[in-house]
Amino acid sequence: MRRGAILLLILSLVLTACRISTADTTVLADGPTTTVPTPTSTSTTVAGESETDELEAEAARLLAEREALQKEQERLLAELDSYPRVFHLDSGSVRIEKRPERILSLSASHTEMLYALGAGDQVVGTDLTSNYPAAARSTAKIDSFQFSIEEVAALEPDLVILAFDFQGEVEALSALSIPFLLLGPPDSLVSAFSQLSLIGAITDHWPETFQLTNDLYLELDQIQRAANRIRGRTFYHEVDETLYSATSSSFIGDLYRYLGLVNIADAAGLDSPFPQLSAEFIVDQNPEFIFLADANFGASVESVAARPGWDTMTAVADGKVVALDGDLAGRWGPRTVDLMRSILDAVEARLP
Amino acid sequence: MSIVTLPAPRTRPWVGPVVVSVGVLLVAAVASLVLGPAGVNPWRAIVEMLDHIPFLSVDSGLTTQEAAIVWQIRAPRLVLAGLVGATLAGSGAAYQGVFRNPLADPYLLGVAAGAGLGATIAIVSGFPTSTIPPLAFSGAVLAVVAAYGLASLGGSRRSGATLILSGVAVAAFFTALQTYLQQQHADTIRQVFSWILGRLGTTGWGDVRTLLPYALVSWLVLFAYRRHLDVMAVGEEEASTLGIEPARVRLVVVAGATLGAAAAVAVSGLIAFVGIIVPHIVRLATGPSYRTLLPVSLIGGSAFLMVADLVARTVQSGGELPIGVVTAFVGAPFFAFILATRREVAA
Numbered sequence: 001m002r003r004g005a006i007l008l009l010i011l012s013l014v015l016t017a018c019r020i021s022t023a024d025t026t027v028l029a030d031g032p033t034t035t036v037p038t039p040t041s042t043s044t045t046v047a048g049e050s051e052t053d054e055l056e057a058e059a060a061r062l063l064a065e066r067e068a069l070q071k072e073q074e075r076l077l078a079e080l081d082s083y084p085r086v087f088h089l090d091s092g093s094v095r096i097e098k099r100p101e102r103i104l105s106l107s108a109s110h111t112e113m114l115y116a117l118g119a120g121d122q123v124v125g126t127d128l129t130s131n132y133p134a135a136a137r138s139t140a141k142i143d144s145f146q147f148s149i150e151e152v153a154a155l156e157p158d159l160v161i162l163a164f165d166f167q168g169e170v171e172a173l174s175a176l177s178i179p180f181l182l183l184g185p186p187d188s189l190v191s192a193f194s195q196l197s198l199i200g201a202i203t204d205h206w207p208e209t210f211q212l213t214n215d216l217y218l219e220l221d222q223i224q225r226a227a228n229r230i231r232g233r234t235f236y237h238e239v240d241e242t243l244y245s246a247t248s249s250s251f252i253g254d255l256y257r258y259l260g261l262v263n264i265a266d267a268a269g270l271d272s273p274f275p276q277l278s279a280e281f282i283v284d285q286n287p288e289f290i291f292l293a294d295a296n297f298g299a300s301v302e303s304v305a306a307r308p309g310w311d312t313m314t315a316v317a318d319g320k321v322v323a324l325d326g327d328l329a330g331r332w333g334p335r336t337v338d339l340m341r342s343i344l345d346a347v348e349a350r351l352p
Numbered sequence: 353m354s355i356v357t358l359p360a361p362r363t364r365p366w367v368g369p370v371v372v373s374v375g376v377l378l379v380a381a382v383a384s385l386v387l388g389p390a391g392v393n394p395w396r397a398i399v400e401m402l403d404h405i406p407f408l409s410v411d412s413g414l415t416t417q418e419a420a421i422v423w424q425i426r427a428p429r430l431v432l433a434g435l436v437g438a439t440l441a442g443s444g445a446a447y448q449g450v451f452r453n454p455l456a457d458p459y460l461l462g463v464a465a466g467a468g469l470g471a472t473i474a475i476v477s478g479f480p481t482s483t484i485p486p487l488a489f490s491g492a493v494l495a496v497v498a499a500y501g502l503a504s505l506g507g508s509r510r511s512g513a514t515l516i517l518s519g520v521a522v523a524a525f526f527t528a529l530q531t532y533l534q535q536q537h538a539d540t541i542r543q544v545f546s547w548i549l550g551r552l553g554t555t556g557w558g559d560v561r562t563l564l565p566y567a568l569v570s571w572l573v574l575f576a577y578r579r580h581l582d583v584m585a586v587g588e589e590e591a592s593t594l595g596i597e598p599a600r601v602r603l604v605v606v607a608g609a610t611l612g613a614a615a616a617v618a619v620s621g622l623i624a625f626v627g628i629i630v631p632h633i634v635r636l637a638t639g640p641s642y643r644t645l646l647p648v649s650l651i652g653g654s655a656f657l658m659v660a661d662l663v664a665r666t667v668q669s670g671g672e673l674p675i676g677v678v679t680a681f682v683g684a685p686f687f688a689f690i691l692a693t694r695r696e697v698a699a
Contacts, residue, residue, distance in 0.1 A: 268668075283425065308556025
């Protein structure tokens with residue numbers, strides 16, 4: 001029985017590996033580069049075409065990231081012949097005694113991951129902000145902003161997934177010996193995908209995990225190739241109306257980097273991934289596009305145009321202020337690629 | 353009816369300090385105008401300002417965008433910093449005089465707690481940002497009225513100490529409400545904190561226009577009562593023997609100071625320590641007489657906040673520090689200094 005399971009896993013791994021390498025070939029063959037389509041070809045340069053270099057570098061980065069993810073998945077798989085499964089994370093080891101059947105997700109991003117991986121049936125509760133997919137709305141609801149360990153314990157979860165430990169959640173869960181997984185906000189696309197892989201491994205959904213990450217990377221490839229047309233455009237991403245932004249070292253900033261867009265927050269030279277910019281700096285930088293992640297909190301194309309001095313900016317004058325879906329822009333689930341697609345479409349629609 | 357009229361003093365000890373502080377203010381204003389992350393040509397920035405003087409038309413040679421940075425972003429911001437700084441410092445000086453307490457500041461009777469509650473209500477209810485100032489103003493005024501009401505419950509002969517204690521009680525109650533609301537709506541917690549830390553000018557000249565009338569009334573009331581404040585310094589009973597009604601003076605001065613402080617807080621959030629350190633710096637420099645202390649505190653507070661804001665928006669190239677952090681960074685060590693040496697600087 002156990003041997004059969006191992007064989008099946010190895011088989012799926014091999015199949016997935018084949019699929020990934022097929023995908024690589026496809027991508028590189030269709031890619032816009034004119035040089036030899038292998039990841040090592042980044043050192044080969046085409047005279048006078050620095051843009052091609054960039055594209056190659058991006059493609060190589062994507063490939064390297066995918067390989068790293070694949071290695072991680074293999075490592076996870078090696079640990080997985082049966083329960084109990086022990087996962088070695090940066091935050092320490094997590095031991096999962098049996099396949100979780102009563103999962104409580106306290107973050108909307110992880111709820112989306114669970115459902116996308118086919119683990120929706122194992123979910124008994126989600127937090128109040130988990131509004132996607134529709135099925136997540138009809139689970140038991142917990143207010144994760146006002147964490148109450150009694151409320152959580154009443155659901156008898158055998159796994160709690162949470163993104164923050166602001167209110168002593170970890171201590172409370174440990175005290176009651178409730179297994180939990182603390183997966184904080186990632187700082188890059190690849191670390192979001194690695195959370196996805198981990199959740200797939202813990203919840204016993206390996207084939208779906210491989211399938212999903214593969215599909216996501218395929219879609220990313222498509223988006224990235226389409227993004228050649230918008231490469232190099234500058235933008236300002238607004239987190240809130242007091243002009244907090246996000247640099248390329250944040251998760252959301254990493255998405256724009258994939259699209260080849262140039263973030264003005266990077267030019268401010270600040271250490272924080274979420275710096276507060278001054279209005280003067282933003283107006284002076286005059287980004288071509290403005291993306292509002294705070295549309296749920298009152299910011300709008302009109303309110304941006306009404307800010308003093310902002311009407312002189314290209315983005316405002318040319319109608320290149322884009323209100324993003326506030327839910328998508330604040331999460332790191334599988335729908336991240338939808339957000340990237342919507343950014344790409346919004347930019348393309350506003351180009352002459 | 354007065355039998356003896358004292359001759360007016362010949363000397364005008366306030367002239368020197370006022371001239372010096374106006375000089376400092378001018379330097380601060382020009383520096384705030386010409387410095388910033390955008391690197392606009394300083395001379396052209398000044399010419400651009402001249403262009404906005406009525407009947408004067410000069411070409412600064414700035415691009416539309418640079419002109420917008422100077423006239424719509426920097427100028428209203430420095431004027432707002434000046435108005436808020438002057439109002440907080442003037443109110444602080446007045447509170448310190450009227451309560452004869454060197455640690456009094458404009459937030460003593462619950463202005464901060466009330467404004468915080470009003471702003472939090474606006475933010476957590478999802479009202480438009482434009483509703484924050486009126487609600488914060490109402491909360492601030494309500495808190496001080498409540499403190500006054502509470503103090504007068506005990507009897508008509510309310511002393512300054514009773515009023516301060518009422519203010520403490522009201523502030524604690526309003527802060528509890530504010531914290532409760534904030535905790536119930538944790539999704540907007542960052543907006544609340546951002547408001548509490550204070551900020552200057554996101555709406556340009558609009559904030560200046562909102563604050564200006566309140567600030568002017570407040571300054572005039574305090575300025576008119578500067579001599580009364582000197583008399584109050586000798587103590588309430590002694591002041592009443594000198595023909596002053598301490599309770600009435602306190603009411604008028606507190607009303608004037610509160611009006612200004614509430615309006616300043618409503619547009620700029622809770623900017624800490626300006627109201628307490630500026631009057632003390634002035635007191636150390638010019639002595640305790642309110643005839644000098646009050647005007648110089650108004651002008652000095654103006655200059656202080658302009659400089660603090662200049663630091664807040666230029667110290668990290670394109671980024672911004674909360675203004676409250678800058679003022680408190682200077683203010684907290686100074687506060688400790690006052691505590692250590694309070695005998696010398698008692699109000």
